[in-house]
Amino acid sequence: MKRYLLPCLLLLPLSGIALAQSQTTTADWDKLSAEQRDILIAPLRARWNDASPEFRARMFDHAQHWQSMTPQQRERARHGRNRFDEMSPEQREHARAVFSHTRTLSPEERVRFHEQWRQMTPQQKEAWVRAHLPPRDPTDSK
Numbered sequence: 001m002k003r004y005l006l007p008c009l010l011l012l013p014l015s016g017i018a019l020a021q022s023q024t025t026t027a028d029w030d031k032l033s034a035e036q037r038d039i040l041i042a043p044l045r046a047r048w049n050d051a052s053p054e055f056r057a058r059m060f061d062h063a064q065h066w067q068s069m070t071p072q073q074r075e076r077a078r079h080g081r082n083r084f085d086e087m088s089p090e091q092r093e094h095a096r097a098v099f100s101h102t103r104t105l106s107p108e109e110r111v112r113f114h115e116q117w118r119q120m121t122p123q124q125k126e127a128w129v130r131a132h133l134p135p136r137d138p139t140d141s142k
Helices: 002-025 034-050 053-068 071-085 089-102 107-119 122-131
Strands: none
Touching (some): 034 053, 089 107
16 A cells, blocks of 8 residues: 555646646636737737738628627537538538528528529539639638
């Protein structure tokens, strides 16, 4: 028993450090140190500084829109982004084309479009996508 007591006593301070670190990294924003906040913000700062004025405006618009969303809307947006991340490059291309086209339609026109889309064969969908490819966003890595 004594043989195990000494190693446990030596490791005890380390467990306190790990606990303190996990508590600070999961703390509310106001409880984080300036250094921890800077670590979190640095990637966004770099992306902002590297962006064109047009893309900065888009980033800001997206941030404002996100703030106005309900928790349910945010969850739905996260779900859609996760689905997009799991798509193949071909599926992403199709999704971009359909989204780019349907975002300008009225709700009724959008419903009609989706009904037509479901009736198309894979070859017809491919031809439609090729004819309606949106311009690529140079900042999008996927």
